[in-house]
Amino acid sequence: MSAVGQLVTTTGARRVVFQSMIELHAALRLFSDPSVETLIDQPPAITYTRNGRQHRHTFDFLAVLRSGERVAVACKASMRAELKDLAGFYRSIAHQIPRSFATRIVIFTELSFSKADIYNAGLLHDCRRDPVGEADAAVAACAGGLYGRTTLGAIVEATGLGGDGFRAAIRALGDRTLVPVQAGRWDYETRVAPPANREVAA
Structure with missing residues (x-):
């Protein structure tokens, strides 16, 4: 599906342009x-040589990881990617892409995303628009004392902050302060x- 739009980053308010639903x-x-x-x-754009001719190619995104690694990202409909053997093309020019x-x-x-993946990522992005505050501190306190498993709803109830507590709990999932132990959309159920290195009981 074709789409053009912009996402505003939740830190720095920078605009990131997307040109398809897959890119979004x-x-x-x-x-x-x-x-x-x-x-x-x-x-x-990067420059590569193929069959004696020089070409230019622009990736859709460049992800810079906290480790310093830089990852070139291509977004394409699966049928077109298979028809054009996109993976084979990138393998053939990989050695020409500067490591810098x-x-x-x-x-x-x-096919890279389930409906739940898309829903959860969108929900997290929306919740991260809120300023960090009392609700985040309350969720962090609950998460810090958590051993074993519970539900997001139980954590929200413990904070006594209702919707604000839920949105803070979603941010905690995004920050890996809390870890989901089941697949599917994030909700009160x-x-x-806690992170695996802290969980001591099921």
Whole structure:
């Protein structure tokens, strides 16, 4: 599905342009990944030589990870990616891509995301628009004392902050302060646990 629009980052209020629904979903997924520090849309084109001729290619995004690694991101409909053998094309030119630009290439198609993935990434992006405050501190206190598993609803109830508590709990999931222990959309029934290195009881 074709779409053109902009996402505003929740830190720095920077505008990231997307040109398809796949790009939108990829951007939301990358924003939700705590290992991603910066997402650059339409990065500078790279130059490669094929069959004796020089060409230019522009990736859809460049993700800069907190580790310093730079990942080139391509977004394409699965049928077109398969028809054009996009993975084979990138393998054939990978050695010509400067390591200062990227050390890895990732291809996203519509098959890369479940409906729950898309919903959760969008919900997290929306909740991160709120300023961090009392609700986040309350959720952090609950998470810090959590051993074993509970539901988001139980955590929200413990904070006594209703919708604000729920939105803070979603941010805690995004920050990995809480970890979902089941697949599916995040809601009040979602079962969560502390990070694996803290969980001591089921």
